[in-house]
Amino acid sequence: MTPVEVNDGRLSDRMAALARVGRDPRGGVSRLAYGDADREARALVSAWMREAGLAVSVDAAGNIVGRREGADPAVPPLLCGSHVDSVPNGGDFDGPLGTLAAIEAAHTLLERGAAMRHPIEVVVWSNEEGGLCGSRAVSGQLPAFELNNVAAGGMTIADGIRAIGGDPGRIEQARRAPGSIAGYLELHIEQGRILEDAGVDIGVVLGIVAIHQWEVTISGETNHSGTTPMAQRHDALLAAAGFVELVHRVVTGEPGAQVGTVGRLEASPGAPNAIAGRVVCSLELRDLDAAVIGRLFRRIEAGARGIGDATATAFAFAPVMATVPAPSDPRLRRAIAEAARALGCTTRDLPSGAGHDAQCLAPLGPIGMIFVPSVGGVSHSPAEWSTPEAVRNGANVLLNALLAADRLLP
């Protein structure tokens, strides 16, 4: 089929207009969830949603839902969207691209008078950066106690949800049942530089990886650096060094896109003239396949035992978090790849190593995600940037993938 195209001038104007909301004098944008700038951005995109012919409401979790009915009243809606809240001093693309491209797709469909079989719902998920709050509420993954947590902007999540028009006391009403959506599509910047390095236009996301984190405690013996011969030491930092290298060796020791990171490491007592008696560090493993994570972890654990024996120290692992992988739907992946091809864009399959609202929709129905290149792989920074071509490509692929999904999904 001949691909349709969005009005990319309108899209880029709106990207620019949204980027002015919450502009931070220290750089980038600061639209912390629930705050003034977030609310201003939500009002702005709500207006654009109405221009796109969508009936706008806010659910109990504070998600903005813009809906247009489809031709078949018996089928569930097709969802697409992203978010408009940001990290402090964040960039102009993480969230806004997927949000405005979804509105633009709806607007284009309206203007073309295109008949869709499914109802379409453009969703702006609330408080994505604070831990996917809005999308987790929709899939029943937001435990009630979290409503009392204080969000980055300073108010509790409950107060924040109230401030954006939701109803935290009835948050269960935002929940959707498995099977109640025909599918979900999200366009996002890659936030890495796999696509840029490969010179590829469009990433077809295989899924959102599982993330497992542990806190690792290495116990040795603090002692005087001058009076303790090398052979008599129980140096927890030497053991930790072996551990960091072990993690790298195990994770890179087999083919695949898995990643493993030790990002936090604290050595005690932390003096130049004292042998470290204790190290606490993080271990994080990510992969699309939880079985891969399990296998890597068992190798790391076994290797750590060997390091402990060799350095006269002891390792202890405490699990901190474990998310489940959210694979994308093969039909939607095909739809995305075919839309890209029809538009003359090159594609590459890749996992999403970062979390996205889409992962919370996976238990409710088929999901698909489209990535466009991030220049230099930079994100969560004022330097976050994707080219105008990438923005146009992404929006056009989203529009055509939506049309394909409308045809192929039940």
Place this chain on the structure above:
Amino acid sequence: MTPVEVNDGRLSDRMAALARVGRDPRGGVSRLAYGDADREARALVSAWMREAGLAVSVDAAGNIVGRREGADPAVPPLLCGSHVDSVPNGGDFDGPLGTLAAIEAAHTLLERGAAMRHPIEVVVWSNEEGGLCGSRAVSGQLPAFELNNVAAGGMTIADGIRAIGGDPGRIEQARRAPGSIAGYLELHIEQGRILEDAGVDIGVVLGIVAIHQWEVTISGETNHSGTTPMAQRHDALLAAAGFVELVHRVVTGEPGAQVGTVGRLEASPGAPNAIAGRVVCSLELRDLDAAVIGRLFRRIEAGARGIGDATATAFAFAPVMATVPAPSDPRLRRAIAEAARALGCTTRDLPSGAGHDAQCLAPLGPIGMIFVPSVGGVSHSPAEWSTPEAVRNGANVLLNALLAADRLLP
């Protein structure tokens, strides 16, 4: 010659009495330099010095000097001593053993009517734990600006020196010229467990090691742990891990008593889901021979360049401190070893990896140090302990080495 012996009942009674001064309810003793407990301890040992027939005075740096004239008015004095100040929650032996054994040796000589050729001076060095203040002042190594530094007890060093009867405005008067002492002997606990592990009674100290420290900065690139493939990382913590292992490998790669330590390590930003972009860590090398330290450092520097290349990071080394080694005098080492043998004690030569007042005396004349075993190598802790036999052995070796030094030193 038949060895003479101290009154070890009196010595152990005094060790016990001194250990009650500054007893800390949280454990051990806290006799921070210049504070009430330090002053009480100084008054107590001054009284014992007078009982031992010594003429007691306090020099401008707050060192207590107890002197007995010798038979030959033309020769400089033989010094021996240690300190009575402690770290917070310190032990009963670090300082008190050498101080009270020196007083006991003088007392024994008085009681035996032993004629010494040299004047003898028992010295209680002020503020040893705060950085060898008293002994550095005596050798002209205490820069004037340090007088304004705040000592552990809360007062400035200048105020502290005043509080213990010194005169910081005239601190130069405490200075002694090279050649103005016949020699210096100090008994101390080992603070390590080389002697204990070897089952040896007496350590003949080869000298006090040189200490060189660097601050090492490793620059990589902070990035998202989920979206940055392993091959695209510039992981400063992975580089640091290689560095810590490199230091251990280089330092243990040749025979000798040299030690090398990375004790402090800070990784930034320090989050489980962020690749560390920057690590700052310490490097410390200690050896009796500064040339060994230089050679090890050059190997470490070269190895770090290789790690930087392999991990796409950069290493920078900034020197922090470099002390000179203070070798002991071979005649005094022999005198110590022979005294030990005559007393039926086994000996072993070893360097002192920790700093001691003796190192400040080395520029002024020949020094000798005697170590006795520390149980478990523990020091600077309430658990610091040396057996009554070790205390007696150490004091007897000190006494007989003093007698030998009186004969053999000019």
